[in-house]
Amino acid sequence: MNVFLETLIGGLLAGTMYSLVAIGFVLIYKASGVFNFAQGAMLLFAALTFVSLREQGVPTVLALLLTVLVMIVGALLIERTVLRPLVNRSQITLFMATLGLSFIIEGLAQGLMGAQVRALDLGIEDVPLFFGEIMVSQFDLVAAGTAVALVILLALLFNKTRIGISLRAVADDTRAALSIGINLNRIWQIVWAVAGIVGLVAGLLWGARQGVQFSLSLVVLKALPVLIIGGFTSIGGAIVGGLIVGAAENLAEAYLGPLIGGGITPWFAYFLALVFLYIRPAGLFGERTIERV
Amino acid sequence: MSNAIQARPAASELLAVEGIEVIYDGAILAVADVSLRVEQGGIVALLGANGAGKSTTLKAISGLVGADRAQVSRGRIRLGGEDIVGVAANQLAGRGLVHVLEGRHVFSHLSVEENLLSGGFLRRPRRGELEQDLERVYAWFPRLKTKRRTQAGLTSGGEQQMLAIGRALMTRPRLVLLDEPSMGLAPIIVEEIFEIVAQLNAREGVGFLIAEQNINVALRHVHYGYVLENGRVAGEGPAAELAAREDIRHFYLGGG
Numbered sequence: 175m176n177v178f179l180e181t182l183i184g185g186l187l188a189g190t191m192y193s194l195v196a197i198g199f200v201l202i203y204k205a206s207g208v209f210n211f212a213q214g215a216m217l218l219f220a221a222l223t224f225v226s227l228r229e230q231g232v233p234t235v236l237a238l239l240l241t242v243l244v245m246i247v248g249a250l251l252i253e254r255t256v257l258r259p260l261v262n263r264s265q266i267t268l269f270m271a272t273l274g275l276s277f278i279i280e281g282l283a284q285g286l287m288g289a290q291v292r293a294l295d296l297g298i299e300d301v302p303l304f305f306g307e308i309m310v311s312q313f314d315l316v317a318a319g320t321a322v323a324l325v326i327l328l329a330l331l332f333n334k335t336r337i338g339i340s341l342r343a344v345a346d347d348t349r350a351a352l353s354i355g356i357n358l359n360r361i362w363q364i365v366w367a368v369a370g371i372v373g374l375v376a377g378l379l380w381g382a383r384q385g386v387q388f389s390l391s392l393v394v395l396k397a398l399p400v401l402i403i404g405g406f407t408s409i410g411g412a413i414v415g416g417l418i419v420g421a422a423e424n425l426a427e428a429y430l431g432p433l434i435g436g437g438i439t440p441w442f443a444y445f446l447a448l449v450f451l452y453i454r455p456a457g458l459f460g461e462r463t464i465e466r467v
Numbered sequence: 468m469s470n471a472i473q474a475r476p477a478a479s480e481l482l483a484v485e486g487i488e489v490i491y492d493g494a495i496l497a498v499a500d501v502s503l504r505v506e507q508g509g510i511v512a513l514l515g516a517n518g519a520g521k522s523t524t525l526k527a528i529s530g531l532v533g534a535d536r537a538q539v540s541r542g543r544i545r546l547g548g549e550d551i552v553g554v555a556a557n558q559l560a561g562r563g564l565v566h567v568l569e570g571r572h573v574f575s576h577l578s579v580e581e582n583l584l585s586g587g588f589l590r591r592p593r594r595g596e597l598e599q600d601l602e603r604v605y606a607w608f609p610r611l612k613t614k615r616r617t618q619a620g621l622t623s624g625g626e627q628q629m630l631a632i633g634r635a636l637m638t639r640p641r642l643v644l645l646d647e648p649s650m651g652l653a654p655i656i657v658e659e660i661f662e663i664v665a666q667l668n669a670r671e672g673v674g675f676l677i678a679e680q681n682i683n684v685a686l687r688h689v690h691y692g693y694v695l696e697n698g699r700v701a702g703e704g705p706a707a708e709l710a711a712r713e714d715i716r717h718f719y720l721g722g723g
Contacts, residue, residue, distance in 0.1 A: 262536055336588045343574045343585045349534055350572035350631075354638055355560030355589035 176307045181428045182421055187314035189420020190321040191383075194376040195393050196400040196412035197328070198369045203406050204345040205365040206257070207265055211272040214394030215279035216370050220245055221377030221386045222283045225292045234297075245370030248279075253363045261358075280391055291387040296378060317379045321413075324375055328368075328409060337364060345407075399447035405460025414458060419443045479507040480548065481642055481674045482528065482564075487542030489520075489527045489698075491535065497523040499698035502542075505642060508672040510665065512685040512706070514715075515695035521678035522569055524695070525644045528676070529566035530556035546642070560589055563641035569678075570650065571627040573634070575620025579611055582619050582630055586637030604633040607663055625656035632664070642674040649681040657681065661688045686710040 195217065202210040223244050227237035256271050300313040332338040344351045344361045352358060377386075380393050396419070404415025426442045450457065482505040489498040498520040505511045513521050526532045527539050530551070539552050546564055556566070565586075574582050583604055587597045605612040608629045614622055619630055628648055635643050645664070649657040665688040667673050679685035686692060686706045694702040694715060702715065709715055 262534060336584075339577065339581050339585050340588060342577055342581075346574040346576050347572050349531060350568060350574065351585070352534060352556040353529060353531060353560065353566040353568060353572075354586045354634060355557045355565075356585070357557050 185421035185424030193416025212276035214391035215276040217377040220374035221381040249366035399443040402447040405457025408459035411459030520698040569646035586634040
C-alpha cells in the first residue's frame with residue numbers, strides 16, 4: 175500500500191510539471207485559436223536567458239525580472255511580426271508560422287547563449303522528505319507548490335481583472351470583441367507575454383531537473399497528451415491532464431513495467447491520449463460550444 | 468442649393484454612406500452601390516430579403532468587413548463628418564459607433580454581467596462610473612439584472628439579444644448598428660425589444676441603423692427606411708410612406 179501511495183504521489187507531483195507546460199499552450203490556444211508550437215522554444219529561451227544572466231553574476235531576483243522583461247519584449251515582437259500580418263488566416267497557416275517561429279527562437283537562443291548543457295541551481299535541495307512511511311521528493315513538492323501558486327494567480331487574472339474579462343471575451347467571440355472596442359493586438363500581446371512567463375516558470379523547474387539544454391524544448395511533446403486528455407481550452411483541464419499523465423506514467427512503470435520488461439514511461443502518456451481520443455475527443459474539460467436552439 | 472453648400476455635411480448628419488461597393492476575397496461583389504444617411508438621433512431601417520446586402524453594408528460601416536476578408540472598394544463613409552473607411556472596428560467603437568451583430572454573438576462563457584462590463588472597458592472608466600453605466604443598462608433591461616450571474620450562453624434568445632444591445636450601450640454609443648434583432652425570436656419579444664430601442668432613441672438620443680427582414684415591426688418603430696435589393700438601394704422614404712407602398716409589401720411576401 176505504501177509503495178502504491180508513494181508511486182501515486184510521486185507521479186502526481188511530477189504531473190504538475192507537465193501541467194505547467196500545458197498551461198502555456200492553453201492560454202494562447204484560447205485567446206487566438208493557435209496551437210503554439212513555439213511554446214517549447216519559448217520555454218528553452220527563457221531558461222537559457224536566466225541561466226546566462228546568472229552566469230554573468232546577476233543576482234537571482236534581478237535575473238528573474240530581466241528574463242520576464244525579455245519574455246514580454248519577445249511577445250510584443252512576435253505579435254507585431256508574426257501574428258498581426260497573418261490575422262484572419264486559417265489555423266493551419268498560423269500553426270505553420272509558430273513552427274517556423276520555434277526554429278527561429280531555438281536558433282537565437284543557442285546562437286546567443288551557446289548550445290552546451292548548463293546546470294541550473296534554484297537553491298532547492300532535492301532531498302527526500304518522509305511523511306510517515308511515505309517518501310516524497312522535496313523538489314517535486316516545491317514544483318507542485320509553484321504550479322498551484324501560478325494557477326491561482328492566473329485564475330485571479332482571468333476572473334477579477336478587466337484584462338482578464340477581455341481575454342475571455344476574445345476567446346469566446348473575436349468579432350463581437352472587436353465590435354465593442356477590444357483591441358485584439360493588445361490582447362494577443364498580453365496573452366503571449368503571459369504564456370512566455372508561464373514558460374519561464376516551467377523552463378526553470380524543468381531546467382533545474384534535467385539541465386538547461388536544447389532537449390528542454392522537447393518537453394512540449396509531453397504537453398500534447400496532457401492537452402488531449404484535459405482539453406485544449408481549459409486551464410483546469412491542463413492541470414488535471416498533467417496529474418493524470420504523471421500518476422499514470424509512474425503507476426504503469428511500477429506495476430505494468432515488470433510484466434512487459436519496463437521502459438513504459440516514454441510512451442505511456444501517448445497511449446493514454448489515444449484512448450481518450452477514442453472515448454472523449456474534446457478532452458475531460460474541453461469546451462463544447464454552448465448553443466441554444 | 469449651390470454645390471458648395473451641398474458638399475458640406477449638414478450639422479445634423481451622424482452617418483453618411485455614399486455609393487459604397489464591397490467586395491469579398493477580392494472577387495465576390497456583395498454590395499454594389501449603397502448610399503444612406505442617419506441624422507443625429509435618427510432611427511433608420513435597412514430593409515431587404517436574405518442576401519440583399521444588409522449585413523455587409525453594416526459591416527462595411529463598422530469596419531468589421533476586414534475580419535471577413537472583405538473591403539470597401541468604392542465610395543465613402545462618414546461618421547460625424549469624418550471619413551471612417553479603413554478605420555479598425557475597435558477604434559470606431561471608441562468614436563461612438565457600435566455594431567450589434569446578427570445572431571447576437573454574446574460571449575457565451577462569460578456571465579451576463581461580465582458581458583456588459585466588457586463593453587464598458589473601452590473608455591477606461593473608474594469603478595464607480597462603470598457601476599453607474601451598468602445600472603443604467605439594467606434599468607433599460609431589468610430582465611438582465613435578474614440573470615446577472617448566469618452564463619450568457621444559457622440565457623434565452625430574447626435575453627441574449629437584450630444583452631447584446633446592453634453590451635453595446637456600455638460603450639456609450641452615438642450610433643448603434645443593429646443587425647436582424649428579430650431573428651428567431653417570438654413576436655412578443657421582438658415587439659418588446661423594438662419598443663426599448665425606440666425609447667432609447669427617443670429619450671437618450673442614441674442613433675440606430677437597423678437591418679431587418681421583419682418589415683412590419685421595423686417600420687412601426689423607425690423614422691425612415693431604405694430598401695436593399697441585390698446590393699443596391701431599390702427604394703427609400705419615411706417609414707409611414709414605405710409601409711403604405713404596395714410594391715414593398717409584395718416584395719416581402721415573396722412575390723419578388
